[in-house]
Amino acid sequence: MRRKRRVPEVVVRRLAMYLRVLREMDLAENRFVSSKELGEKVGVTSAQVRKDLAMFGEFGKQGVGYQGLFLGTELKRILNADRTLRVCIIGAGELGTALARYNLRRYQKERDYPFRIVAIFDNDPSKVGVMLDGIKVSSMDQFKKLVRDLDVQIAIITVPAQSAQNVIDMGIEANIKGFLNYAPVKVNTPEDIKIHHADVSLDLHQLAFYL
Amino acid sequence: MRRKRRVPEVVVRRLAMYLRVLREMDLAENRFVSSKELGEKVGVTSAQVRKDLAMFGEFGKQGVGYQGLFLGTELKRILNADRTLRVCIIGAGELGTALARYNLRRYQKERDYPFRIVAIFDNDPSKVGVMLDGIKVSSMDQFKKLVRDLDVQIAIITVPAQSAQNVIDMGIEANIKGFLNYAPVKVNTPEDIKIHHADVSLDLHQLAFYL
DNA sequence: TAGATTGTTAATCGATTAACAATC
DNA sequence: TAGATTGTTAATCGATTAACAATC
Numbered sequence: 001m002r003r004k005r006r007v008p009e010v011v012v013r014r015l016a017m018y019l020r021v022l023r024e025m026d027l028a029e030n031r032f033v034s035s036k037e038l039g040e041k042v043g044v045t046s047a048q049v050r051k052d053l054a055m056f057g058e059f060g061k062q063g064v065g066y067q068g069l070f071l072g073t074e075l076k077r078i079l080n081a082d083r084t085l086r087v088c089i090i091g092a093g094e095l096g097t098a099l100a101r102y103n104l105r106r107y108q109k110e111r112d113y114p115f116r117i118v119a120i121f122d123n124d125p126s127k128v129g130v131m132l133d134g135i136k137v138s139s140m141d142q143f144k145k146l147v148r149d150l151d152v153q154i155a156i157i158t159v160p161a162q163s164a165q166n167v168i169d170m171g172i173e174a175n176i177k178g179f180l181n182y183a184p185v186k187v188n189t190p191e192d193i194k195i196h197h198a199d200v201s202l203d204l205h206q207l208a209f210y211l
Numbered sequence: 212m213r214r215k216r217r218v219p220e221v222v223v224r225r226l227a228m229y230l231r232v233l234r235e236m237d238l239a240e241n242r243f244v245s246s247k248e249l250g251e252k253v254g255v256t257s258a259q260v261r262k263d264l265a266m267f268g269e270f271g272k273q274g275v276g277y278q279g280l281f282l283g284t285e286l287k288r289i290l291n292a293d294r295t296l297r298v299c300i301i302g303a304g305e306l307g308t309a310l311a312r313y314n315l316r317r318y319q320k321e322r323d324y325p326f327r328i329v330a331i332f333d334n335d336p337s338k339v340g341v342m343l344d345g346i347k348v349s350s351m352d353q354f355k356k357l358v359r360d361l362d363v364q365i366a367i368i369t370v371p372a373q374s375a376q377n378v379i380d381m382g383i384e385a386n387i388k389g390f391l392n393y394a395p396v397k398v399n400t401p402e403d404i405k406i407h408h409a410d411v412s413l414d415l416h417q418l419a420f421y422l
Numbered sequence: 423t424a425g426a427t428t429g430t431t432a433a434t435c436g437a438t439t440a441a442c443a444a445t446c
Numbered sequence: 447t448a449g450a451t452t453g454t455t456a457a458t459c460g461a462t463t464a465a466c467a468a469t470c
Contacts, residue, residue: 008437009417016416020395034451043397046451047439054453062452063446080419087415098309099411106412115415154418178418180411184231186254194421196414200310200391201317203407204298204326205227206220207365207389208291210405219461245427257427258463265429273428274470 011052012079017042018049019075023112027068034065081114087154088147088176090167092122092130092137095182096158104133118150140170147174154178161185168195222263223290228253229260230286234323238279245276292325298365299358299387301378303333303341303348306393307369315344329361351381358385365389372396379406 021041022033035046035053042049053059053066056078060066076082087103089096100120106113120137122128128139138146146152155171157164157179164183171179172193179195181187184202189195232252233244246260253260264270264277267289271277287293298314300307311331317324331348333339339350349357357363366382368375368390375394382390383404390406392398395413400406 007420010437012417012420013413015420016413017397019416020412021397036451041397045439047441048437050451050453051438058453060452061446062444063450065451078420079416080422081416085415085419085422094309094312098305101305102411113412114419115412153422154415177422180414180418186228186232186252194418196417198409198411198414200313200409201231201324201326202224202227203391203409204296204365205230205290205292206223206407207391207405208296208325209218209223209226209289211291211296211364211388221461247427256463258465259461261427261429262462269429271428272470273468274426276427 007055011055014042014044014048014052015075015079018052019072019079019081022068022072022075025068027072029069031068032061032065033068033071035060038066076112076114081112083114084116085114085154086118086150086152087115087156088119088121088150088152089117089156089158090121090140090143090171091158091160091163092120092124092127092132093158096120096122096156097132099156099158099182100132100135104135115154118152119146121146140167143170144174147171147176152176154180157181157183159183218266222266225253225255225259225263226286226290229263230283230290230292233279233283233286236279238283240280242279243272243276244279244282246271249277287323287325292323294325295327296325296365297329297361297363298326298367299330299332299361299363300328300367300369301332301351301354301382302369302371302374303331303335303338303343304369307331307333307367308343310367310369310393311343311346315346326365329363330357332357351378354381355385358382358387363387365391368392368394370394 018038035049039046039049059071059074089100100117103115103117107116120132120135121140121143122137123140127137130137155176157167159167161183164185165187168179168187177193180198181195182198184199229249246257250257250260270282270285300311311328314326314328318327331343331346332351332354333348334351338348341348366387368378370378372394375392375396376398379390379398388404391409392406393409395410
């Protein structure tokens with residue numbers, strides 16, 4: 001879908017926030033929500049909400065607003081979140097195991113949480129075989145095979161900075177298209193690969209600047 | 212400093228990346244770095260690098276580039292990272308303890324890592340008193356006092372979504388100006404407070420969209 | 423000097439906001 | 447119908463890129 005290439009990341013992020021707000025609203029069948037209301041809960045203008053949605057179609061009724069349940073369903077579809085997305089974690093250190101547990105719990109508890117951790121990888125022999133909330137840590141030797149068998153679509157990278165490029169290259173070779181990189185390093189990826197940097201220290205720097 | 216209000220967040224983020232790249236370069240005294248070289252390593256154009264730096268002064272020499280060590284020092288100063296910044300973590304669950312350990316280790320290992328975890332808070336009595344890499348988990352009863360005594364400047368929020376607004380309000384009252392919020396919820400803050408949302412599920416949604 | 427690269431201005435691009443006709 | 451709110455166009459704002467004179 002070439003179309004999707006033209007959707008700015010910031011719009012996608014806001015769509016996910018609209019969806020979250022709708023989920024929290026506990027919608028009755030006929031509850032309508034206006035762009036004003038949605039905007040206020042997310043912290044953007046009503047024009048922004050309408051503009052964002054307009055990129056994907058017409059979802060509202062003039063004078064009335066958006067039927068909450070319907071808009072939620074549509075947003076899920078747009079975000080590819082209307083089915084379970086299979087995620088692996090590469091790097092079973094502190095951060096990797098915490099993110100695994102965190103996501104597994106959300107997947108169990110939250111109806112509709114679409115991200116499911118299906119595999120965890122680490123090369124440290126002392127970690128391989130350890131069970132984490134029902135998921136066994138696997139060696140990177142098994143990586144390509146398991147990614148294929150489990151149909152993994154997204155990888156969360158929590159390896160040391162110096163290994164990040166290498167494991168992401170392996171992920172690309174195994175046909176993973178999306179990476180969430182917690183390693184504090186820039187990695188090079190082809191055009192068609194989506195990588196998001198979630199570097200804690202960059203976030204902290206951003207706060208420190210405004211102190 | 213009113214000036215700082217006008218610096219876009221994305222510029223601050225890039226400054227932090229320039230600094231990281233400079234650190235990795237292991238600079239000799241007279242090593243000069245061009246905007247082209249810096250841009251390539253960070254993944255932006257040379258014009259962008261020069262524009263970003265120009266917001267804060269003149270740091271280079273025509274025909275030569277930027278003296279690496281000098282630019283590094285200046286960037287640290289601009290980013291408020293030329294001193295140790297004291298950070299607390301609120302919420303000693305999976306994610307909170309992992310982020311505490313992760314940051315403490317970086318602080319120990321990386322020369323110049325400016326963020327030091329000085330306190331961890333949780334209200335669960337079974338967690339209060341537990342030691343985490345040399346730091347004792349404290350009850351929220353102690354929050355205001357400890358934040359003042361330890362001069363905490365930044366808080367990392369890893370409490371459940373429904374508690375986030377409340378603990379951030381407490382942080383603001385204790386004079387903390389910067390919050391890194393991992394809870395998947397929008398919180399309201401006054402103008403002069405800086406809050407950065409590091410919601411894992413938003414990042415994953417962003418990747419899922421482009422699958 | 424000749425070659426290189428800065429700092430900065432102007433041009434371009436893209437995203438946000440404002441405004442309003444259409445219409446429920 | 448009258449009031450409200452959408453979808454969309456036009457205006458504004460802001461950030462990125464291109465270009466180049468200044469100068470090391």
